[in-house]
Amino acid sequence: MEMFKYTFMQNAALAGLMVGVLCSVLSVFVVLKEMSFIGNGISHAAFGGIAFALLFNLDIFWTTVLFCILVAFLIGITSREGKISADSSIGLFLTTSMALGVIFLNLRKEYTAEVFGYLFGNILAVSSQDVLRVSVLGGVILLIIIIYFRQLQFFTFDEEVAKVQNVPTDFLYFLLLTLLALTIVISVQVVGVILVSALLVIPGSVALLTGRRFLATILISAGVGIFASLSGLMASYYARVSSGASIVIILFIIFVVVFTAKKWREKTRKGEN
Amino acid sequence: MVEKKSHSCAGECSHSHPSIGEKEVIISVRNLSFSYGDVDVLKDINLDVEQNTILAIIGPNGGGKTTLLKILLGLLKGYKGEVNIRCIKKESHKRKHHLCLSYVPQKERFNRRFPATVYDAVEMGLYGFTGLRGPDREDREYIRWVLEEVRMWDKRDSHVSNLSGGQLQRVLIARALVSQPSVLFLDEPLVGIDQLGIVQFIELLLQLKKELGLTVVMVSHNFNAVSLCADKMACLDKTIHFHDNPDHITQDDINKVYSCGFDAFRSLEPHKHKLFISGE
Numbered sequence: 001m002e003m004f005k006y007t008f009m010q011n012a013a014l015a016g017l018m019v020g021v022l023c024s025v026l027s028v029f030v031v032l033k034e035m036s037f038i039g040n041g042i043s044h045a046a047f048g049g050i051a052f053a054l055l056f057n058l059d060i061f062w063t064t065v066l067f068c069i070l071v072a073f074l075i076g077i078t079s080r081e082g083k084i085s086a087d088s089s090i091g092l093f094l095t096t097s098m099a100l101g102v103i104f105l106n107l108r109k110e111y112t113a114e115v116f117g118y119l120f121g122n123i124l125a126v127s128s129q130d131v132l133r134v135s136v137l138g139g140v141i142l143l144i145i146i147i148y149f150r151q152l153q154f155f156t157f158d159e160e161v162a163k164v165q166n167v168p169t170d171f172l173y174f175l176l177l178t179l180l181a182l183t184i185v186i187s188v189q190v191v192g193v194i195l196v197s198a199l200l201v202i203p204g205s206v207a208l209l210t211g212r213r214f215l216a217t218i219l220i221s222a223g224v225g226i227f228a229s230l231s232g233l234m235a236s237y238y239a240r241v242s243s244g245a246s247i248v249i250i251l252f253i254i255f256v257v258v259f260t261a262k263k264w265r266e267k268t269r270k271g272e273n
Numbered sequence: 274m275v276e277k278k279s280h281s282c283a284g285e286c287s288h289s290h291p292s293i294g295e296k297e298v299i300i301s302v303r304n305l306s307f308s309y310g311d312v313d314v315l316k317d318i319n320l321d322v323e324q325n326t327i328l329a330i331i332g333p334n335g336g337g338k339t340t341l342l343k344i345l346l347g348l349l350k351g352y353k354g355e356v357n358i359r360c361i362k363k364e365s366h367k368r369k370h371h372l373c374l375s376y377v378p379q380k381e382r383f384n385r386r387f388p389a390t391v392y393d394a395v396e397m398g399l400y401g402f403t404g405l406r407g408p409d410r411e412d413r414e415y416i417r418w419v420l421e422e423v424r425m426w427d428k429r430d431s432h433v434s435n436l437s438g439g440q441l442q443r444v445l446i447a448r449a450l451v452s453q454p455s456v457l458f459l460d461e462p463l464v465g466i467d468q469l470g471i472v473q474f475i476e477l478l479l480q481l482k483k484e485l486g487l488t489v490v491m492v493s494h495n496f497n498a499v500s501l502c503a504d505k506m507a508c509l510d511k512t513i514h515f516h517d518n519p520d521h522i523t524q525d526d527i528n529k530v531y532s533c534g535f536d537a538f539r540s541l542e543p544h545k546h547k548l549f550i551s552g553e
Contacts, residue, residue, distance in 0.1 A: 032387060154397040157387050164346050164376040165452055166401030208386060208403055212432055217388040 007156050010242070012190070014050065016229035018138040019187045019199070020247075024225025025145060026183055027204030029176060032156045033089045038075055039176070039200040041090035041185045045071035045083035047193045048097035051104035051107050053176045068181035071097055076177050121192035121244030123233060134186050141179050148172065153214050185199065190229070192245035199225065202251040206258050226256055296323035298359075299456060299488050300345065305354035306342055314340045316511045322456075323403045327482060327489040331496050336510040338492040339379075342460055345490065346376055358538035360455035374402065375454030377445045385434040391444050392429040393409070395420060416451055418504035422484075423477060425446045439470030444479070454540070457481070459491035463498050471495075475502045 003009045029209045030036050049067025053060040071093050079086035105112050117125050147151065154162040163169040180200075187196045203221040211217025232247030239246070300322035307315040314337045322328050332338050343349040344356060360373035375398075389397075395416055399408050408416070420426040423443040428436070436444065442462060449457055463471055479502055481487045493499045500506065508514040 032384065150397075150400045150403070150405065150407055157384065157394070157397055158378070158391065160348060161376050161378055162397075162401070163348065164370060164374055164448075165398060195337045208388060211388045213390060213393060214388050223367070 001236065001266060003068040005227060007128070008123070008126070009228070009233075011126045011128055012233055013230060014131045015126045015134050016123070016233045016247075017072050018134045019190045020225035020229030021222050022138050022141055022183045023140065023187055023199035023204030024207075024221040024223075025218055026045075026176075026180055027200050027202070028207060028214075028221050029152065029156055030200045030206035031178070033176075034200045035039070035176075035180070037087055037090045038072065038198065039180060039184065040052065040092040040197040041075050042068050042072050042161075042177075042181050043188065043193050043196045044094045044198075045097040047119070048101040048104070049185075050115065050188075050193075051101035051108075052170075053114070053151065054084040054115070055104040055108045061130075064185045064188070067097070068185055069178055070179040073174065074178040076174060080173070088156075116186055117128050117192075117194050121188070121190050123190060123236065123243045126189055130189065136227060137182060137186060141182055143176070144179065148175065149215075153175070157212050157219070176233055191247055192242075195248050198251060202255050203228070206255050209262050210259050214246075223252070228254065299324050300347075301355075301357045302491070303357075305341075305344065305352055305356060305515075307337070307344060307352040309317065313511060315344075315352070315509075315527065318509075318513050320507060320513060322490060322505075324455075324488055325482060325486050326504040327478065327491070327502055327507045328507060330369070330417070330490065330492045330507045330509050331499060332496060332509035334494065338494075338509055339460055341509060342458055342490070342492050345373060346458055354444035355452045358456070372452035372454050374456050374458065375449035375452050376460045377449045377457065377462060378466065380394040380438065380441050381464065382444060383433075383441065386440075387433065389433050390432050391425055391433060391436070392416070392420070394433055394444055394448045395425075395451060401452065413449075414496065416447075419447045419450045420479070421462060422450070437470075437541060438465040439473065442470070442474065446477070449479040450485075453485075454487070456488045456490060459489065459493075461493055462491055463493055471498045474498075478502050484509070 004013065030039055044102075045068050046064050048071075049064035050060055052058070052067060053063035056138070075093050076088070078084055085094075095119050105115060110166040114125075116122075151162075151167050154165075154167050154171055159169050184196055184200075187199060191199055203224040204217075204238050207217045207221035207225050211220050228247050228251045232250050233243055235246040235250065236243040292408055299323050300320070302318055302320040305318040307313055307321075308315070314497065318325050318341065325455065330338055330341065340349065344352050345358070358373065396408060399412055399416070403409075403412060417426060420429055425447060426439065427439065433441065433444065444458075446457075462474060478489060482489060490498065490502075
């Protein structure tokens with residue numbers, strides 16, 4: 001295809017592929033465990049991290065990783081202790097990190113247009129070095145999920161019973177938060193701070209409409225994520241619109257189609273009986 | 274107040290234990306109190322559970338039944354008093370995996386949207402041991418045995434969302450049993466189950482008690498049904514009102530516990546009280 005003549009498009013496609021897989025695999029856990037607001041909170045924390053790194057001239061990626069993991073753990077600890085509800089805790093940290101981000105950018109005297117790319121995703125910004133980092137880190141995340149797959153499954157299915165039955169649920173919770181934070185930072189370059197939560201919700205929701213078993217659901221979700229990322233990149237290349245927005249719109253269309261098809265099938269099945 | 278946590282019971286457990294009469298005491302609770310802020314939920318609870326008995330904890334809603342269960346299971350911390358659980362490794366535990374406690378939660382909070390078949394759901398009960406590797410042949414044979422025991426083997430490929438209340442209950446029991454527990458805890462097992470289901474449930478419980486030497490602690494507000502199978506009953510309304518053989522429970526006792534606005538019994542005809550109270 002013509003678009004892949006360019007190195008930046010090859011990079012974008014590879015990064016998009018990885019982001020598609022990572023987000024959609026985690027998406028199944030996020031949807032079942034009702035953690036989508038945590039995903040939202042962490043992704044907004046990324047904005048604070050990016051602004052902080054820009055202000056002090058630090059490495060954007062790793063600064064944001066630390067920022068996101070910190071916020072993820074703060075949300076996790078406060079809401080798990082039961083002192084404040086999860087959505088209040090997320091609302092608190094989400095807005096605070098956004099506010100911090102804005103103040104950091106105000107303090108920075110230089111031109112801050114590149115921040116726009118982080119808010120909405122900018123495929124042009126993905127370098128070969130980024131692709132390498134995304135691939136290595138993504139590989140590690142997937143490996144950890146494979147290693148803990150069974151226990152994560154039980155944890156997601158029924159946390160209380162899993163805890164009684166010897167599963168290290170607290171460890172798994174914070175492991176999931178860490179993986180979520182890493183995935184979000186990886187994804188921010190491609191889809192942006194504001195839209196990454198769509199990638200953490202829609203593929204899992206689509207897969208749960210169709211999957212009968214856990215592994216199958218995750219594979220369906222990954223398929224949906226890969227398809228949406230790659231076709232979103234193509235759409236953005238040819239129509240000259242934002243990559244993140246294109247991916248989200250394609251995901252939404254897939255959801256609507258699958259949802260309608262399922263309802264229609266249920267209806268005709270009932271009619272037959 | 275000193276808080277003592279003695280959930281010292283994973284895998285192989287201590288062999289020194291107090292005993293009452295012939296049977297070993299598996300769970301002993303001393304002066305247990307728990308409160309949420311200023312609200313006392315449990316006050317000065319003393320309780321002994323002997324091996325291979327069925328204890329039913331009944332009481333009104335809000336009487337602290339589920340809280341007590343969660344403390345016994347180690348899910349709730351911050352209580353005052355002492356909880357000692359000592360599981361004895363029994364002859365019948367031929368398998369390598371053996372868990373002290375296992376838990377059947379209220380099926381109402383079960384996530385039926387979860388993509389799993391009956392078999393998958395039961396297999397998960399082993400993941401606390403098999404952890405990262407997954408079940409081997411022996412494990413799979415045991416899963417089959419347990420599913421046959423609860424009469425759900427034929428339904429093993431059904432999706433969990435397609436089960437009736439009673440069937441789901443049996444799946445949750447099977448999931449708890451695959452870890453070969455010494456004590457099985459059940460939280461409101463009879464809610465949303467029809468008469469036939471209740472009879473089947475009671476039969477299953479008595480069968481498991483006999484075949485596996487299981488100790489059962491269940492929490493329920495269905496006095497009638499649990500009195501048919503319980504060896505001991507404890508009535509809980511912040512404090513334990515009595516802890517005795519169901520045959521010895523009198524109408525007065527029931528009135529005492531349920532004086533705080535519980536009306537399930539009022540709908541029953543008077544002669545039925547007698548029937549159920551006298552046990553089998």
